[in-house]
Amino acid sequence: MVCLNCALFKNLFNSSISLRTFLLRSTELSMARVLSLFRSQPFLHLVARRKPTFCKMSMDTRAREVFAAAVEAVQPDTVVCQSIERKEDSVVIDGRTFTLKHNLHLVGFGKAVLGMAAEAERIVGDHLVKGVISVPHGIQQTLQQHGKDHLLLKENSRIKVIEGAKHNLPDTDAQKAAEEIKHLASELTEKDLLLVLISGGGSALLPAPIPPITLQEKLDVTRRLAGAGATIQELNTIRRALSLLKGGGLAHHAHPAQVVALILSDVIGDPIDIIASGPTVMSQVWPEEVLSILERYKLLNLLPTSVKEVLDKPNSRWKEHKEESDTSGHVLNAVIGSNGVALKRAGLCARELGFLPVVLSPSVCGDVQSVSRLYGLLARFACSREEPPPDIATEVLKLGPEVGVESWDLCRTMQVLEKGRTEGWGATCLLAGGEPTVELTGKGRGGRNQELAMRVGLELRSLGLPPKGPVFLSGGTDGQDGPTEAAGAITDGGLYDEAKAQGLDIDNFLINNDSYTFFSRLSGGQRLLVPGLTCTNVMDVHMLLIPAIPIIIR
Numbered sequence: 398m399v400c401l402n403c404a405l406f407k408n409l410f411n412s413s414i415s416l417r418t419f420l421l422r423s424t425e426l427s428m429a430r431v432l433s434l435f436r437s438q439p440f441l442h443l444v445a446r447r448k449p450t451f452c453k454m455s456m457d458t459r460a461r462e463v464f465a466a467a468v469e470a471v472q473p474d475t476v477v478c479q480s481i482e483r484k485e486d487s488v489v490i491d492g493r494t495f496t497l498k499h500n501l502h503l504v505g506f507g508k509a510v511l512g513m514a515a516e517a518e519r520i521v522g523d524h525l526v527k528g529v530i531s532v533p534h535g536i537q538q539t540l541q542q543h544g545k546d547h548l549l550l551k552e553n554s555r556i557k558v559i560e561g562a563k564h565n566l567p568d569t570d571a572q573k574a575a576e577e578i579k580h581l582a583s584e585l586t587e588k589d590l591l592l593v594l595i596s597g598g599g600s601a602l603l604p605a606p607i608p609p610i611t612l613q614e615k616l617d618v619t620r621r622l623a624g625a626g627a628t629i630q631e632l633n634t635i636r637r638a639l640s641l642l643k644g645g646g647l648a649h650h651a652h653p654a655q656v657v658a659l660i661l662s663d664v665i666g667d668p669i670d671i672i673a674s675g676p677t678v679m680s681q682v683w684p685e686e687v688l689s690i691l692e693r694y695k696l697l698n699l700l701p702t703s704v705k706e707v708l709d710k711p712n713s714r715w716k717e718h719k720e721e722s723d724t725s726g727h728v729l730n731a732v733i734g735s736n737g738v739a740l741k742r743a744g745l746c747a748r749e750l751g752f753l754p755v756v757l758s759p760s761v762c763g764d765v766q767s768v769s770r771l772y773g774l775l776a777r778f779a780c781s782r783e784e785p786p787p788d789i790a791t792e793v794l795k796l797g798p799e800v801g802v803e804s805w806d807l808c809r810t811m812q813v814l815e816k817g818r819t820e821g822w823g824a825t826c827l828l829a830g831g832e833p834t835v836e837l838t839g840k841g842r843g844g845r846n847q848e849l850a851m852r853v854g855l856e857l858r859s860l861g862l863p864p865k866g867p868v869f870l871s872g873g874t875d876g877q878d879g880p881t882e883a884a885g886a887i888t889d890g891g892l893y894d895e896a897k898a899q900g901l902d903i904d905n906f907l908i909n910n911d912s913y914t915f916f917s918r919l920s921g922g923q924r925l926l927v928p929g930l931t932c933t934n935v936m937d938v939h940m941l942l943i944p945a946i947p948i949i950i951r
C-alpha cells in the first residue's frame with residue numbers, strides 16, 4: 398500500500414492539488430488513515446461555531462418541521478420567484494438580462510409547472526403574448542381542493558392549460574399539448590423570448606413521436622424499458638431518440654427566438670439533458686448507445702418497424718435544418734430548484750431548531766438495504782463514546798460510494814459527527830437526499846421511503862442505545878411514497894419493540910414490501926409522514942437526528 402504523506406493532505410487545503418487528485422490518490426490508502434488525517438485538519442469553517450440552542454420540541458416534531466422546510470424551499474412559485482428578477486422592461490435570469498417588449502411566450506410541461514407558470518405570469522405577465530402548458534390530469538381540481546389557489550392561473554390568464562398523462566403515462570391529451578407547444582415555438586422570430594418551464598414528469602407530458610412512430614408504439618417501448626428496470630438515464634436516452642421535441646427538439650423549433658428554460662430537477666446530479674428528456678438541451682443521438690440499451694433489456698427483437706426505421710436514421714430531424722440546429726447559443730438552461738436546494742434550507746431550519754446541521758449528499762441511490770446500512774453505521778459512528786473504532790469509518794468509506802456518496806462527503810460528515818460527539822456541540826442533524834431503489838419481491842403496499850425508514854429503525858435497534866436515541870426520517874418531497882397516501886415515515890431504535898408489543902411482525906411486512914400497511918397499523922399511524930400534496934418534486938429527503946446527550950456504545 399502506498400502511504401500518503403501528510404504534505405499531500407495539507408496541500409489539498411492550500412489548493413495546490415485538486416480534490417479529484419486527492420481522492421484518486423487516497424483510494425490507495427487505508428481508509429482509517431485518510432480519516433485520521435481529516436480529523437487533524439482545520440475543517441471547522443464547515444461547521445457551525447456557535448453552540449446550538451436548547452429546544453423543547455420533541456425529536457419527532459423537529460424532524461417533521463425540518464422536512465417541511467425542505468419542501469417549502471422548492472415550491473414551484475418560490476423557485477420561479479427567486480430565479481426571475483424583474484427590472485422595469487427587462488428580466489435578469491441566471492445573471493443574463495433579457496429585454497421585454499411584449500415579445501414573451503411561455504411553454505411548460507411537468508408536475509410542478511402549473512405553480513411555476515402562475516408565478517411567472519405574476520412577474521412578467523404584462524409582456525406575455527401567449528402560453529401553453531402541459532400538466533398532470535386533474536391537477537387544477539386537486540389544487541383547488543387543497544386550498545392551493547396561489548398555484549393556479551388567474552381567470553384571465555394568457556396561458557392555456559392542457560391536462561393529460563393520466564397515471565404518469567403519455568396519452569392523446571398530452572400529445573395534443575405537445576403539438577400546441579411545438580406550434581407555438583415554431584412561429585417565433587428572432588425578436589421573441591420563449592420561457593420554458595420544466596419539472597419532473599415532463600417526459601410523459603410532452604410526447605411527440607417522430608413519424609411514423611405512433612404514440613402507442615412509443616409508449617410500449619418506454620413502458621417495457623421501465624418495467625425491465627431501466628434507469629431514468631437509459632429511459633430518457635431512448636425517449637430522446639424517438640421524439641421530435643426531446644433532446645433539444647423544442648429549442649430547435651423555437652430557433653431563432655431566445656429560449657430560457659427554468660428547470661426544477663428531479664434527477665440525481667441535476668443533468669439537464671435527462672430531466673424531462675432535455676427538450677431545450679441539444680443532444681446527439683448515438684445509435685450504438687441506443688441499441689446497446691435496447692439490447693440490455695432484450696427489446697431489440699420486439700421493436701416495431703416504425704421505431705427501427707427512425708433508429709436507422711438517427712439525427713435525421715436535425716439534418717433538414719443543420720445550420721440552425723448548430724446555433725445553440727440562443728438557449729439558456731437554468732436549474733432553479735433541486736434536492737440540494739431543499740437540503741440547504743432543511744439545514745437552516747435544523748439549526749434554528751437547535752441542531753448542528755451537516756449535509757451528507759443529495760445523490761443517495763442504490764438499494765434501500767445498503768442505504769439503511771450506511772445510516773446505521775453513521776449513527777454508530779456518531780454515538781460511540783470513545784474514539785470510534787477504525788472499522789466503522791472503514792466500513793462507511795467502503796459502503797458510501799456504493800450508494801452514491803463520495804468519500805470526500807463521508808469524511809467531511811464523519812468529522813462533523815465526531816466534533817459533535819467529542820466536543821459536546823449538542824444534537825446533530827445529518828441530511829441527505831436522492832432516490833434509492835427497492836427490489837420488489839412482495840405484493841404489499843409501500844414505498845421506498847417507508848421501507849428505508851423501517852430498515853433504518855432496525856439498524857438503530859442493533860446499536861443497543863437507550864430510549865431517546867437517534868431518530869430517522871425519510872420522505873418523498875412530492876408528498877407521495879410509491880402508491881400510498883404517505884410521503885414517508887419516522888423511526889428510531891424502538892421501532893421493533895413497539896411493533897412487537899402491538900403484535901406486528903416487522904420482518905414479515907418487509908418481506909412483503911408492505912411498509913405502508915405496517916406504519917398505518919403501528920401506533921395509529923403516528924410514525925407516518927403525511928404532508929399531503931406538496932406540488933413539487935426534488936426526489937427524497939433523509940434525516941438522521943442524533944441527540945445531544947452522550948450515548949454509549951462500546
Ligand SMILES: Nc1ncnc2c1ncn2[C@@H]1O[C@H](COP(=O)(O)OP(=O)(O)OP(=O)(O)O)[C@@H](O)[C@H]1O
Binds near residue numbers: 841877880
Ligand atoms: N410496495 C412497495 N414497497 C416499496 N417500494 C415500492 C412499493 N411499490 C412501489 N415502490 C417503489 O416506489 C417507486 C415509485 O413510486 P413514486 O411514484 O413515489 O416514485 P417516483 O420516482 O418518486 O415517481 P415520480 O418520478 O413520478 O415522482 C418505485 O421506486 C417503486 O419501486
Ligand SMILES: O=C(O)[C@H](O)CO
Binds near residue numbers: 664672674
Ligand atoms: O419526466 C421525466 O423524464 C422524469 O421525471 C425525469 O425528469
